[in-house]
Amino acid sequence: MNAGTFRSWQSIQQEVLRRIHAREWEPGEVIPNEADLAREFGCARATVNRALQALAESGLLERRRKAGTRVALHPVSKATVNVPVIRLEIEERGRSYGYERITRLESAPAPLWAAAAMGLAAGTPLLHVAALHTADGAPFVHEDRWINTDTVPGAAQQDFRDVSANEWLLTNAPYTHGDICFAAMAADGEPALRLDASDGAPLFVIERTTWDGARAITAVRLSYAPGHSIRTTI
Amino acid sequence: MNAGTFRSWQSIQQEVLRRIHAREWEPGEVIPNEADLAREFGCARATVNRALQALAESGLLERRRKAGTRVALHPVSKATVNVPVIRLEIEERGRSYGYERITRLESAPAPLWAAAAMGLAAGTPLLHVAALHTADGAPFVHEDRWINTDTVPGAAQQDFRDVSANEWLLTNAPYTHGDICFAAMAADGEPALRLDASDGAPLFVIERTTWDGARAITAVRLSYAPGHSIRTTI
DNA sequence: GGCTTTATTATGTATATACATAATTTTCTG
DNA sequence: CAGAAAATTATGTATATACATAATAAAGCC
Incomplete structure (x- = not known):
């Protein structure tokens, strides 16, 4: 995967998702830090940050300052139920x-x-x-x-x-x-x-x-x- | 509400929520654009953007380019159900x-x-x-x-x-x-x-x-x- | 008038930089 | 060696700037 292929935080989110699904990054494993990923993907750290934050919100990643980002061990799937009028x-x-x-x-x-x-x-x-x-x-x-x-x-x-x-x-x-x-x-x-x-x-x-x-x-x-x-x- | 009170996108999210609940902005109504809000809150547009995006994701706001941001007419409440192991x-x-x-x-x-x-x-x-x-x-x-x-x-x-x-x-x-x-x-x-x-x-x-x-x-x-x-x- | 083309505008996003914050690791000290 | 203090590090976030994109409004044209 060469740099330059990724030009939006969503595409980075996709690639991270792919790696998780393909088990390139296994559950519980710490993934590279934002700065390294930014370098690899050829984008700014803020862009990687946006992608990882979204994935953390959806429960697939767990992030802690200094400790780093890891793939959730038990990815709690969050089902969003719409309750309309x-x-x-x-x-x-x-x-x-x-x-x-x-x-x-x-x-x-x-x-x-x-x-x-x-x-x-x-x-x-x-x-x-x-x-x-x-x-x-x-x-x-x-x-x-x-x-x-x-x-x-x-x-x-x-x-x-x-x-x-x-x-x-x-x-x-x-x-x-x-x-x-x-x-x-x-x-x-x-x-x-x-x-x-x-x-x-x-x-x-x-x-x-x-x-x-x-x-x-x-x-x-x-x-x-x-x-x-x-x-x-x- | 004076400027300078808000120093994180979450606090802006809170204030926007307050205005929606207090009906200062009514359902269906177009709210001020990001640039104006940024000026009012005394912060950068990107900060307002982050707050409004989060609220849009939760279904409380509806955003369209050029058309602007409006309070959802029928705020579909999204109940997030965790489905763990x-x-x-x-x-x-x-x-x-x-x-x-x-x-x-x-x-x-x-x-x-x-x-x-x-x-x-x-x-x-x-x-x-x-x-x-x-x-x-x-x-x-x-x-x-x-x-x-x-x-x-x-x-x-x-x-x-x-x-x-x-x-x-x-x-x-x-x-x-x-x-x-x-x-x-x-x-x-x-x-x-x-x-x-x-x-x-x-x-x-x-x-x-x-x-x-x-x-x-x-x-x-x-x-x-x-x-x-x-x-x-x- | 009705159609197409062209601004205009609000949001969407990327980037570099800077600093804040939390957690860990290392170093210092008694 | 235990415990406190300091350094380190990864994420969290704010900012200014720049450009992209989509939708609307305005202008032009037949």
């Missing part, structure tokens, strides 16, 4: 989106899972909204949402009849961070009914809590219709 | 890891799901390994693996009695990319038995296929014990 999730599949609010309760005692997720005492009164999102008329996902009106006072004025809480909150209650949990649960009660799922059928469930600093905004359990799965690449 | 996944939880190979078949007809995932005809003969990983002696995950020995000839010599296929492949068959799928499935047959799950119990399942270029290496279905979930932050 439900409407877009459906529309992107080329299906027509439908929304139906089921119930809205000004003040209902939070169930254990929601209270725990939001760091509140079980039974704390919260705004509760249940809704169904459909794709081409068929049930797609059941939304079981609990909103902390102390954090988002504006939500109390919304009836969520036309705009889903999912979408309204994203636009009106920006969050600083959130927790997300993927699980499998048995269909039961209201969600089972709305999703046309027989009792006990395995459902793919996403539980998400969003925060504005230290204050919980909302906790939601999204129960997807039977057969739903999420795909991505690593 | 199972042994490490267990050990990181402070539990003791155990492994037991159940069966190994030199040449078995690939089931539909595995064949489809690997782009092969259903029934193509593949090396099949079934195994159970345990945490503190309790069943943790059932591994149902299909290996293409055309792509990984070395696998034919392995009995996978002491080292799991999960771990052996990661060390001996580097992959260029992979597909991953998270789903909920009803417990059934062998996995149900090994996981002490009653028939029909909802199980969290990960299906993964890895590739070396255009050649499929392996397809695996990991059925986790009842109650398992994966968590991350957004």
Whole structure:
């Protein structure tokens, strides 16, 4: 591999990837330092740095000052799952989106899972909204949402009849961070009914809590219709 | 916000994040260009560039040459799920890891799901390994693996009695990319038995296929014990 | 007006240089 | 020889400059 072949940090990233895959650099092994690689590739150190940083971020390399850069021993593959607004999730599949609010309760005692997720005492009164999102008329996902009106006072004025809480909150209650949990649960009660799922059928469930600093905004359990799965690449 | 407060691209990233969360820059809105921001923050354009690029990669900003940088209209939250070696996944939880190979078949007809995932005809003969990983002696995950020995000839010599296929492949068959799928499935047959799950119990399942270029290496279905979930932050 | 060509502009990236920072290795000291 | 201090080293980052690239806006032309 002669110098001069590489004219962007991406091409250097490619070459480093190739060497890792081809086992020219084995897992756990320290690779040459940036200055040496820069010389070999015929580019500036900053360019090598950019390439190696990107690979470190993706978990393939481990870097420490002075100690150098080594190929990760157990390359933790990071699967990036996109969690879009439900409407877009459906529309992107080329299906027509439908929304139906089921119930809205000004003040209902939070169930254990929601209270725990939001760091509140079980039974704390919260705004509760249940809704169904459909794709081409068929049930797609059941939304079981609990909103902390102390954090988002504006939500109390919304009836969520036309705009889903999912979408309204994203636009009106920006969050600083959130927790997300993927699980499998048995269909039961209201969600089972709305999703046309027989009792006990395995459902793919996403539980998400969003925060504005230290204050919980909302906790939601999204129960997807039977057969739903999420795909991505690593 | 005076100039000079920012002395690293991360601190600029923080400030940009703050403005997005505080709605000083609204979703869909074009933000000032790099040169202006650099002037405002009292730093070089390259520094602003690094900050904005990182935010674009995380999906919060959308950038196009000449058109400028805008706050993403529907900030697709990207949840990054770490998919480590199972042994490490267990050990990181402070539990003791155990492994037991159940069966190994030199040449078995690939089931539909595995064949489809690997782009092969259903029934193509593949090396099949079934195994159970345990945490503190309790069943943790059932591994149902299909290996293409055309792509990984070395696998034919392995009995996978002491080292799991999960771990052996990661060390001996580097992959260029992979597909991953998270789903909920009803417990059934062998996995149900090994996981002490009653028939029909909802199980969290990960299906993964890895590739070396255009050649499929392996397809695996990991059925986790009842109650398992994966968590991350957004 | 509608089409093509030409600026213009914002981002993308490379480079040389300089200094900061963290970790290791060596040297010094009691 | 143990422990502290100093030197070394690799990565982390900032900066000014330069040019590349893509997308848009403007100008020119029929």
